[in-house]
Amino acid sequence: MGLRYANITLGIIRLDGDFSRNLTLQQCIHQGYRLEQYDLLYGKQQHVRAEYAQMTCYFMNRDSEPMHLDLLASDTTFAFRYHFPTSSNISAKYIVAENTTFNIRQSANDFQLLQPYDSPVPKYQTFYQPRNNRTKAHIGETYSATGFGLPAFFYTEADDQSYFVHLKETGFDGRYPISHISNATGANITLAFPDPADGNGMMGSAIPHSILPWSTPWRVLTIGTTARAIVEDTSVTDLAQPSEASNAAFVKPGVSAWSWWSNPNGDTNYTVTESYIDLAANQSWPYVLLDASWDQQTIDGVQVPLAVIHQRAESRGVKLWVWMNSAGVNNNASVVTSGPKDLLWQPSIRRQTMANLKANGVVGLKVDGIQSDKQEMVSYLLDILSDAADAGLMIILHNCMPPHGWERRWPNLLGHEGLIASEYYTNAATDYGSQMPENNVNEAFVRYPIGPADYSPGSFSQGLYPNDSVPTTDAHETALNIIIDSGLRILPDTVQAYERTVSPLIMSMLGAIPFAWDETTFLAGEPGKYFVVAKRAGSVLYLGAINGETTFISNQTHAASADWKPAQGVARDLTLDLWQAGYRVCGNSTVIADSAGSKIANATVGAGWNGSNMIHVHMEPFGGFAARFTLC
Template sequence: MKKRIGSITLIFIISISFVNSQTVSIISPNRKVNVQLFNQQSGNWYLKVNYKNGGKQTEVIPQIDLGLVCSEADFSKGLKFLKAGKSKSIQENYTMLHGKKTDCSNSGNEVVAFFENSGKAKVNLIIRAYNDGVAFCYEFPGKNVAYKVTDELTAYTIPDSTMRWLQKFNPANEGLYAKMADGTEQKDWAYPALFSTPDTSCWFLIHEADVNRNFCGSKLTNYGDKTKYKITFPDEWNGRGTGEVQPTVTLPWKSPWRVIVMGSLADIVESTLVNDVSAPSVIVDTEWIKPGVASWNYWSDNHGTKDYKTVCKFADLAASMGWDYTLLDWEWDAMTNGGNLEDALRYIHSLGVKPLIWYNSGGEHTWVGATPKDRMLTHENRMEEFAKLKKLGIVGVKVDFFESEKQDMINYYLDILEDAAKFEIMVYFHGCLVPRGWQRTYPHLMTYEGVRGAEWYNNSPELTTTAPEHNATLPFTRNVVGAMDYTPVTFTNSQYPHITSYGHELALSVLFESAMQHMADRPEGYYELPDAAKSFLKTVPNTWDDTKLLDGYPGEFTVMARQKGANWYIGGISGIQKEKTQKLNFSFLSENVKYKLTLISDGIHDKTFSVKHLVVDNTSTIDVKMLRRGGFAAELTPLNN
């Protein structure tokens, strides 16, 4: 059949109202999460999500409207429920090269509901219940037909009195999260969105995963009804008006997964559900993919890469600290003051450090003229540029300024990843979308910005006062769904000062997960640290075998433990304006093993440290004092018997 986009409108609407009959129910393996498919009347359907813990059942999301508006056929009336497939178990173990956990498990229960309309056109709804949440997606069977999707009607009903942490959407995803108790504000909201039920028995985080070439990215809006957070396509003005707002899909087709991570706060933070439901790796040989830590000159000197001597100083910093990488940011093509790009690369390589390099994504979708601009824009451009980079020994590219999540931009992201892999070049994105599970599919995608990070100390005085609370919110929101290039751990000041303590800043090296971790301070900021803190930053990993939330509350404080091999690392920060004593419980440690604890916490004021060395085991507890806006970091190493 010839592919075409017809003028006839296909509308698949599953609406919500009074419940007459329950049709389908699926329960998670641990029996805590229950998803139910209900029928209001003939042809009208919706989902309900419940959570059961300790014998108590909580109605987490009372209704999720479902629906798609497409071309070719009418699904708006008389939608006939054909059957529900047999419930089946999803069992898949996989390994991540980087992230919060090495060994992951895609383990849940799935059921498929089959529907057809009066014209016998079919649509399926795939529903999964996991121990840590829910995922569902739409499916059109058939082949060799193209539909234009004009709207998706999926909408999550969130009653007032549900606490929520939401970020107003902007295409670069660099806003601040606001805490609200109701839906009074009606806005465009960014992913991920965090909620807590009124009785606090269950937390849930709404996101999407496995967005691919056959769709666009989306956001949430609650304009029509403040309690309904509807999935919404990008705005026309995104990407300076380039690209189509409405995606075109080719049958057979599955939508991105609509994901609800749920459970305790620890379940949220530790979840890998976004990666679990995403496509497996397409990279067979991954030996060339090497996560690591990089020095970065832009935060302390916005024109640092234009200066050969500055570039050399940051290469020296990486070599001195044992970090694998240094990043050449914008203006590398205009480098002067003693050398050019080739000179800088020779020097960097002589130190045993590997260079990374920045590019403007180019094209009419970005208003930024910073060069080099168009070298990533087309397949031909990329193949030529990647071949040059390979010869120069450059191992990774940072590509900036996408500013859109339309289908054409999703394709552009994936084009870059696929072409870079041909030359064994790692990639990370800035001015971009937040993670959608691509780090599983494309493990050479090391990190994303999509966050208001330390760079904002250059942009305005705002982060000076908001950073403590913001930093204590990100582990429960943005960093849950994937790597986050916040560019942390600064002790000196950029254009605008920070008021977080040195202990707080040191802890970010553990709390903020990124497979390419850019340490943003100037060299003297690290050279002048006391030995314990400097040694910690020389050895702290940035990929993890396991992650555990020990304690915390969004915006107030976070205490997290991460494992690498036999060692554990702890980061704790406070986002509040008063001192706090944190009780550390080490019950997560292996039994019958003693560990050497090196604790680096706040000193007598916010620019000093207190260092303690203790022996602990899994029965130990200690108290740690945090200054206002303070923090601490720790390393636990098993002692030989």
């Protein structure tokens, strides 16, 4: 297939037949229009209505075996999937290769943002921009021996027109693995299946297998002449399965306190847990998250049962989320000490565990250590979501693949990690912090648009990890809470920071930012440099802006080394025309802005703007801007 900005090569090779060549096109039939109309409990657009023209092309291979190609198109999105209809042969089929290849048109000013694939332990925790290179990679440059993960972002030019291209996938039913980009050369972007060694070499085969009928996931390209088409796109949930939850009344997005970021050993200390329960209560946050090894909590050497923790939280009006190891066979649960473990893999044990946790006041699970893209892992996670929905439990997934629209099918799914998150400030040996501002911006263009991000924004403390310090300003960290969508907004910093150091206006905003937006509007930005978005909920408008432009990062990754130097960036000034974006501000405002030469924000309450609605924004190096306005 030929498009203005790319050529697409199609084809599937099954173990029992070749559907990549010598195909006979029988006919293509226009199937009318596909209307997707649904509601989400959180995210960039809570009431979604999307329409796609649809067509099916019918092929026959040289052995007279059929394959269908389903095609969808909207103003900004093109999607396709392969479908194998019912056959009299009821044995399972195996796909040994998917030849789907995207040849993105190259141009003089093109670039790509690709995340090196961290196989065979896929957690999608690598940086889009190499540390030792301040220049964006051109389309086709290969610098990862294991390929690259999806989603993928490209910029190119054709016929004097700019094109921003976003490649992703959706529509998983548990019968196909997560794909990534193979280690190809040139501009050929070829899809590949997981490494057989992923999931500890367990979790079944790395290649897809199923009985017929069988549809692959949708391969989706979103295209625009600006990045607005990508940032505002809803195709990942549009083309996902509709909701299967019989009751979602128990799903309550909210803010959570969390001790692990500032004290990784704190979850075994009941006194620490009490302090974070009190923090949540004092800030009117509904949740506290107990992380790894929470089941080993003690006080004065005596183990504290979950029932006691629940009683303490309930007395303060706070509800519990708890960490759970996903293993199973997919990670080293047999040798690691972090628990609880070995309680989710077997269906009967999983369901009983969920029932017991629910009976002890737990409302959500953080399922960690997933680390596999294989088909059996996809099926396993969908089973967890289904059983959790039956038990009335919410879920976030950690150390896992990025989102694929499952939050539409199972609205109790509130977040995925599958990205570089604020945990990367907690490394004692390696200075990842220097790369974070730039990566925050890149994630806003590549990762955040496809679904919820378990990032835990709001890292204000500067001295907790001297070798991996937080270089961003308070305004940058506040703005991330607006930019990033998640049904569970986990705030990671210390009790002291939130109760004594951070501005009360920032704390008020962090507790009030909506979870479900009526609309999201991309205002301005450039990958690797800065990002600005507006989000509306009713008559309230929030602006979030971050500056990540980085001119220098030390090649020395250990901040304690004599030749290490802190990262350097540049300030940025912007003028935002809210009127042109469709908004008229005339009510009260809260503004969190950078102070010159300081990480501390200038937080103010004002009467709002009238007239031109021109907002002037100054961002310090690695700074930001966050604001709340009342609309006319």
